[in-house]
Amino acid sequence: MCICAGSGGVGKTTTAAAIAAGMAAEGSKVAVLTIDPAKRLADSLGLPELGNTERQVDPSLFDEAGVESGGGELWAMMLDPKATFDEVVRRHAPDEETRERILSNRIYQQLSSALAGSQEYMAMEKLFEIWAEDRYDLLVLDTPPSRNALDFLDAPRRLTQFIEGRALQVFLRPTGFATKLIGGGTSMAFSVLKRITGIDLLQDLSEFFQAFSGMVGGFQERAKRVNELLADDQTTFLVVCGPQGEPISEAVYFHRKLVEAELPFGGVIVNKVHYDLDEEFPADVGSLSAALEAELGDRDLAERVAANFADYSTLAQRDRRNVRRLANEMRTRAVIEVPYLDDDVHDLAGLAEINRYLFASGASERERIAAGR
Amino acid sequence: MRDLLDKRLVIVTGKGGVGKSTVALALGVAAAERGKRAIVCEVAAQEGLSRVFHRAEVGFHEVEMADNLWAISIDPDESMREYVLLQLKVKAMRDLLFRSRIFNYLAAATPGLRELVTIGKIWELAQPNRKVRGARGYDLVVVDAPATGHGVGFLQTPRTFASIARVGPIRAQAETLDAYLTDHRRTGVAIVALPEEMPVNETATLERALTDEVGTSVDRVYLNGLYPERFAPDDVPKLERGASSEEPGVRPACRAALSQSRRAAGQREQLTRLEELVSAPVRTLPFVFKPQLEIEEVRGLAAEVD
Numbered sequence: 001m002c003i004c005a006g007s008g009g010v011g012k013t014t015t016a017a018a019i020a021a022g023m024a025a026e027g028s029k030v031a032v033l034t035i036d037p038a039k040r041l042a043d044s045l046g047l048p049e050l051g052n053t054e055r056q057v058d059p060s061l062f063d064e065a066g067v068e069s070g071g072g073e074l075w076a077m078m079l080d081p082k083a084t085f086d087e088v089v090r091r092h093a094p095d096e097e098t099r100e101r102i103l104s105n106r107i108y109q110q111l112s113s114a115l116a117g118s119q120e121y122m123a124m125e126k127l128f129e130i131w132a133e134d135r136y137d138l139l140v141l142d143t144p145p146s147r148n149a150l151d152f153l154d155a156p157r158r159l160t161q162f163i164e165g166r167a168l169q170v171f172l173r174p175t176g177f178a179t180k181l182i183g184g185g186t187s188m189a190f191s192v193l194k195r196i197t198g199i200d201l202l203q204d205l206s207e208f209f210q211a212f213s214g215m216v217g218g219f220q221e222r223a224k225r226v227n228e229l230l231a232d233d234q235t236t237f238l239v240v241c242g243p244q245g246e247p248i249s250e251a252v253y254f255h256r257k258l259v260e261a262e263l264p265f266g267g268v269i270v271n272k273v274h275y276d277l278d279e280e281f282p283a284d285v286g287s288l289s290a291a292l293e294a295e296l297g298d299r300d301l302a303e304r305v306a307a308n309f310a311d312y313s314t315l316a317q318r319d320r321r322n323v324r325r326l327a328n329e330m331r332t333r334a335v336i337e338v339p340y341l342d343d344d345v346h347d348l349a350g351l352a353e354i355n356r357y358l359f360a361s362g363a364s365e366r367e368r369i370a371a372g373r
Numbered sequence: 374m375r376d377l378l379d380k381r382l383v384i385v386t387g388k389g390g391v392g393k394s395t396v397a398l399a400l401g402v403a404a405a406e407r408g409k410r411a412i413v414c415e416v417a418a419q420e421g422l423s424r425v426f427h428r429a430e431v432g433f434h435e436v437e438m439a440d441n442l443w444a445i446s447i448d449p450d451e452s453m454r455e456y457v458l459l460q461l462k463v464k465a466m467r468d469l470l471f472r473s474r475i476f477n478y479l480a481a482a483t484p485g486l487r488e489l490v491t492i493g494k495i496w497e498l499a500q501p502n503r504k505v506r507g508a509r510g511y512d513l514v515v516v517d518a519p520a521t522g523h524g525v526g527f528l529q530t531p532r533t534f535a536s537i538a539r540v541g542p543i544r545a546q547a548e549t550l551d552a553y554l555t556d557h558r559r560t561g562v563a564i565v566a567l568p569e570e571m572p573v574n575e576t577a578t579l580e581r582a583l584t585d586e587v588g589t590s591v592d593r594v595y596l597n598g599l600y601p602e603r604f605a606p607d608d609v610p611k612l613e614r615g616a617s618s619e620e621p622g623v624r625p626a627c628r629a630a631l632s633q634s635r636r637a638a639g640q641r642e643q644l645t646r647l648e649e650l651v652s653a654p655v656r657t658l659p660f661v662f663k664p665q666l667e668i669e670e671v672r673g674l675a676a677e678v679d
Binding site for chain 2: 107118196201205298306307314
């Protein structure tokens with residue numbers, strides 16, 4: 001199992017899809033799961049839409065893209081967190097009454113997706129479910145888009161903490177919150193609270209929390225198994241990032257957290273890198289411009305080419321510095337750089353192009369770049 | 374259509390990594406340069422503003438970054454506290470509440486509440502007569518909103534709460550917030566996109582979700598990071614010849630030029646697609662060839678955002 005993690009906008013979804021397609025092309029049966037509500041994976045695979053169950057990517061698409069399918073299968077699904085949450089409730093509710101109470105509660109219906117960590121937790125839940133069915137050689141998970149890649153690692157803990165939280169017991173004791181609510185309330189704090197929220201909202205909340213209490217046991221057990229799965233040596237975490245300063249810093253931070261949590265780190269993928277096209281390019285634009293003019297016989301064009309190359313080199317130098325910093329701080333050699341391709345990646349052919357870099361060894365990667373893309 | 378900078382509240386949204394924070398800041402700078410008192414709000418701890426202005430920290434206070442330009446990082450816990458302070462005038466009652474376990478538990482666990490109080494704080498900043506005692510009003514509040522997906526849910530929070538709480542103060546306040554966000558005269562939305570296939574598709578989806586589901590206006594789409602068109606089609610054969618030259622420097626420079634011309638052309642196709650797919654006017658922002666954006670670059674973009 002392979003989990004792609006990283007902050008937003010670094011090409012995580014595309015990377016996850018590329019790895020899955022690449023492994024399928026090598027003959028494996030692979031499923032890729034994405035959580036993104038923005039339907040990116042469907043775009044990447046040329047699928048009009050993905051449901052909350054896996055769907056096989058049409059093998060003829062591989063042929064059309066000129067990619068050998070190698071006897072493997074590529075399956076994809078887009079997680080629907082709400083539908084998954086409903087399934088979880090159905091599974092863990094101790095009885096039918098509790099189940100109905102939760103599913104019909106208005107707070108649950110409208111806001112369960114806003115529950116801290118619920119989206120991330122549901123991704124884990126679904127991943128665990130598919131993993132337990134054991135129908136695939138490899139599962140690739142694209143993690144939810146979030147400002148903070150760590151939300152994801154934290155999710156099972158936060159959700160169980162929420163459910164088993166000490167303060168929740170306030171609601172659950174016979175003399176607790178609910179009784180006070182119905183009995184008119186003896187607590188001063190409660191009457192103050194009522195003033196700023198309104199009584200019916202408190203009632204819905206109280207019901208919501210109470211109904212959940214019946215599921216504490218099931219949830220804890222499940223979260224424990226999800227955590228074990230994450231730490232399993234058959235799982236690997238790939239950190240995906242971009243070459244700019246901030247994504248690199250976030251990747252370093254995320255790697256540190258993985259190590260602290262004793263989770264299996266597989267490597268880091270840096271997308272959209274501006275490679276150095278030539279280590280020894282002339283340092284000054286003037287002499288390059290002169291050489292270009294001699295070659296191209298067009299002064300105006302030569303100046304534009306030189307100016308463009310100066311801009312490109314600024315970015316290439318920045319990227320090289322940043323990737324070096326990344327490798328140093330992570331103390332790893334497992335850094336794969338994917339170049340900033342001339343064409344946009346949004347179909348299987350594009351994913352195959354990315355895979356030439358993802359699956360290449362360092363040396364052949366360099367060779368290919370040197371040979372010109 | 375009224376100008377974006379003449380609104381009181383402008384929400385900047387879009388997919389992750391497209392440069393929302395930069396555009397939000399550029400809008401703030403542009404407003405301040407026109408003599409407006411403007412504030413840029415970060416939501417959910419980021420540090421972009423602190424970095425650009427070389428400040429140690431932009432926290433939950435309004436800090437003046439430059440003439441007329443203020444910044445704040447909106448923390449949900451602080452917003453919650455402030456909300457309670459404004460609701461309960463009697464100190465003893467507030468202390469009672471802050472100490473109570475029920476309150477602390479509800480504040481942390483109620484789904485959506487953090488988003489609601491964050492929007493509440495944004496609304497408070499946009500009021501001509503501020504609720505916070507002694508605080509001055511702003512002419513423009515610019516919000517660097519959460520990314521797509523989360524963004525729609527975030528802006529929908531007040532409406533959701535208004536429908537759940539049938540009566541009571543939360544309902545009234547949620548309705549006020551929703552009415553403010555969907556008031557096209559006062560509140561504007563700008564979506565930031567990149568000139569690539571998927572971000573363009575997502576921008577079109579986001580625009581529909583914002584107009585149909587949330588009910589906000591979408592006033593402008595910024596296509597960020599557009600490459601200049603440096604090379605014409607008839608330069609290409611010459612560049613191809615140069616790309617196979619043996620001359621040091623010439624070959625890589627011509628190869629970089631060929632890449633650039635392909636990308637620039639691909640980006641123009643995406644610009645055309647974007648203009649066809651969205652209803653809001655599209656504005657382009659140039660790619661900045663710098664290792665890192667500093668305040669000068671942001672000022673440069675400020676000249677282009679409006």
